[in-house]
Amino acid sequence: SRSPPPSDSVIIIGAGMSGIMAAKTLEEAGYKDYIILEADSRIGGRVHKGQVDGNTVEMGANWLFSGGPKSSPAHEIAKKIKLRTLYSDYGNLSSNIYKQGGGLYEKHVVESAFKVADARQEFGTNLSKILSSKKGGDDDISILGSQRLFKQVPKGPLDLAVDYFYNDFEEAEPTRISSLKNTFPRQLMEDFGEDSYFVADPRGFETVVHYIANQFLSHNNNKITDPRLQLKKTVRKINQSKNKVIITTEDGSVYHANYVIVTVSVGVLQSDLIGFVPRLPHLENELPGENMIFVTVTDEESRRIEQQSEKKTKAEIMQQPFGRIYFAGEHTNSTYLGYVDGAYFSGTFRSPSDSLYPLLGRAT
Numbered sequence: 607s608r609s610p611p612p613s614d615s616v617i618i619i620g621a622g623m624s625g626i627m628a629a630k631t632l633e634e635a636g637y638k639d640y641i642i643l644e645a646d647s648r649i650g651g652r653v654h655k656g657q658v659d660g661n662t663v664e665m666g667a668n669w670l671f672s673g674g675p676k677s678s679p680a681h682e683i684a685k686k687i688k689l690r691t692l693y694s695d696y697g698n699l700s701s702n703i704y705k706q707g708g709g710l711y712e713k714h715v716v717e718s719a720f721k722v723a724d725a726r727q728e729f730g731t732n733l734s735k736i737l738s739s740k741k742g743g744d745d746d747i748s749i750l751g752s753q754r755l756f757k758q759v760p761k762g763p764l765d766l767a768v769d770y771f772y773n774d775f776e777e778a779e780p781t782r783i784s785s786l787k788n789t790f791p792r793q794l795m796e797d798f799g800e801d802s803y804f805v806a807d808p809r810g811f812e813t814v815v816h817y818i819a820n821q822f823l824s825h826n827n828n829k830i831t832d833p834r835l836q837l838k839k840t841v842r843k844i845n846q847s848k849n850k851v852i853i854t855t856e857d858g859s860v861y862h863a864n865y866v867i868v869t870v871s872v873g874v875l876q877s878d879l880i881g882f883v884p885r886l887p888h889l890e891n892e893l894p895g896e897n898m899i900f901v902t903v904t905d906e907e908s909r910r911i912e913q914q915s916e917k918k919t920k921a922e923i924m925q926q927p928f929g930r931i932y933f934a935g936e937h938t939n940s941t942y943l944g945y946v947d948g949a950y951f952s953g954t955f956r957s958p959s960d961s962l963y964p965l966l967g968r969a970t
């Protein structure tokens with residue numbers, strides 16, 4: 607027999623890829639009583655287009671990936687809606703790097719710099735695998751640290767340019783900051799492939815998010831009319847008690863729900879924009895900037911945790927809701943964090959490793 611539709615109400619904060627996917631997942635599980643509160647006047651979040659001289663230019667995510675053993679859901683949708691994409695031929699870079707004083711580097715010179723960079727990256731990837739294995743324990747180093755161990759730190763303008771392309775460009779951080787363990791192997795590229803396609807379509811990459819939204823939110827002429835999507839609603843306060851959550855937005859509106867799914871970025875969470883009552887359980891007051899989560903466990907639970915790997919414990923902590931508050935978003939997906947596909951999967955909460963899984967588990 608079919609179970610009755612769930613009567614819990616849910617508020618989703620943020621209408622980026624993860625928020626829209628979370629809403630779709632709820633809808634498909636029979637939850638109709640949800641609303642999406644989005645600060646901006648549009649959906650898509652970090653997938654958004656701008657106009658330069660009458661041309662559409664992507665201001666956020668730009669590349670789709672393919673060529674690997676699995677297919678990227680974002681790329682699959684892009685193909686379905688015939689989004690115009692251009693193959694980014696990075697091999698071409700070896701004929702396109704300029705000297706500081708002008709003129710091109712000779713192709714073979716750049717190619718040998720790329721060879722060294724490849725070897726350096728392979729060394730880093732292998733080291734990362736060792737550090738991630740049991741005997742690696744908790745140890746991690748920066749990408750720059752691994753380059754030092756390789757005894758081949760990029761120096762000089764050409765090597766630095768190549769290294770920028772290998773690392774900083776992809777991670778949006780310099781190698782002295784990027785964690786080796788959390789960067790290599792790049793799981794997104796291992797799974798979906800390294801062939802990068804640049805979105806160059808006047809409709810914008812955000813059409814991919816619209817395509818998903820239009821599958822379940824009522825719309826008219828490409829405009830979402832569903833009253834459950836509320837734009838220009840900046841959440842400022844999330845107040846939870848034993849039985850419900852009360853949310854206040856900047857314009858003074860107040861919303862009540864049984865559960866909340868927070869999909870705002872780490873940057874927003876780290877700022878003071880949203881006040882959590884009670885506060886999120888971390889040591890920010892005592893150790894500002896450390897982002898440490900503090901958990902106390904006792905008795906059976908402490909013995910269970912002592913006996914399992916740190917990796918498992920970490921995964922468990924990251925997927926725990928905070929009372930009635932759940933988290934989704936690119937940053938909560940440990941496999942593809944930092945990418946549109948990571949945001950996509952974080953909103954599906956289909957596998958027990960997804961942070962939202964326990965919420966959906968209630969309905970089934």
Ligand SMILES: Cc1cc2nc3c(=O)[nH]c(=O)nc-3n(C[C@H](O)[C@H](O)[C@H](O)COP(=O)(O)OP(=O)(O)OC[C@H]3O[C@@H](n4cnc5c(N)ncnc54)[C@H](O)[C@@H]3O)c2cc1C
Nearest residue numbers: 620622623624645651652667668669841935936945946949
């Ligand atoms: C410049 C740049 C380039 C990138 N390039 C690529 C790429 O080539 N390929 C790729 O796959 N990925 C790329 N990414 C990453 C990708 O864009 C993100 O991983 C993904 O879009 C994140 O989706 P999300 O739903 O997790 O978060 P977001 O898209 O950030 O969605 C969160 C939403 O919450 C809203 N919000 C925030 N605070 C509040 C509040 N207080 N109240 C209400 N709403 C709020 C925001 O307005 C936003 O709409 C790039 C990102 C950037 C910034």
